[in-house]
Amino acid sequence: MDKKLKDIAARLLLREEPPRLSPLHVWDDALESEIRELNWGARGEETVIKALMAGLYLLNDSLDASYSFAQQIEFDATGAYWHGLMHRMEKDFRNSKYWFMQAGRHPVKEKVKSGVSLWLKENSSFGAETRGEGVTLLLEYRDDIAWTPSSFVDLITSQQKKGANNAVVSIVEHLQHLELKELFKHTLGAAGFGV
Known part of the structure; x- marks a missing residue:
């Protein structure tokens, strides 16, 4: 798992062109499948793993998939931050500001x-x-x-x-x-x- 995650993370972090302010579609469909196939086992229900999944998807411009994880961990500062970023990228600016406020002094x-x-x-x-x-x-x-x-x-x-x-x-x-x-x-x- 560690090697697979590191490979996905490296590809996302080394993207040559930054994501659009409001992406219209997933950046890399093959990468989307790889993210979906990550098997966390018992760790899958941990808040930090859900935050990680929200981040993986958002870095791949997959707003809906990112949202599905971020909304499960809204009580967490990092989850709220991911939630705010996703709403900003979908142009829901007022909601975005709300979630950034919920993230507190992250x-x-x-x-x-x-x-x-x-x-x-x-x-x-x-x-x-x-x-x-x-x-x-x-x-x-x-x-x-x-x-x-x-x-x-x-x-x-x-x-x-x-x-x-x-x-x-x-x-x-x-x-x-x-x-x-x-x-x-x-x-x-x-x-x-x-x-």
């Missing part, structure tokens, strides 16, 4: 805030092509001032509008992917599996 939130700042410093120049709605917030994220899951929902909402700047959308997709990977790594570790 340790991943601080890691994501720092990671977002670092990524923006290393990968974004904010030239003329990145002007427009959302850039002010991205600059605040870069300066490690403003990132929260709730403010990120607002930024994503603004980028869902027709005519959104493609350069900004691309940056936001990378940041969402960073957040997904950070929560996934946390969940893997909590389940006793290293990355």
Whole structure:
């Protein structure tokens, strides 16, 4: 099991292109089958395993399958975080914010805030092509001032509008992917599996 899980996790984490803000279909159908076939045995009912399954499916852009696991563990901070991410990706923004609030002071939130700042410093120049709605917030994220899951929902909402700047959308997709990977790594570790 450990080898199979590590192989699936590596393929999901090494995805070249980040998931769309709101995926329209599963990223990799073959991987979807492999995730479904994971046999957890007695561990299958553990909260952390359900969180791991929610994460595996969400990293594969399988929103419905992710939801089926996240809703079983809403009482858990990590489960609530996965639940919030899934709702954000399906464009249920208000519900997303609710679940992020339920996740409380989850340790991943601080890691994501720092990671977002670092990524923006290393990968974004904010030239003329990145002007427009959302850039002010991205600059605040870069300066490690403003990132929260709730403010990120607002930024994503603004980028869902027709005519959104493609350069900004691309940056936001990378940041969402960073957040997904950070929560996934946390969940893997909590389940006793290293990355």
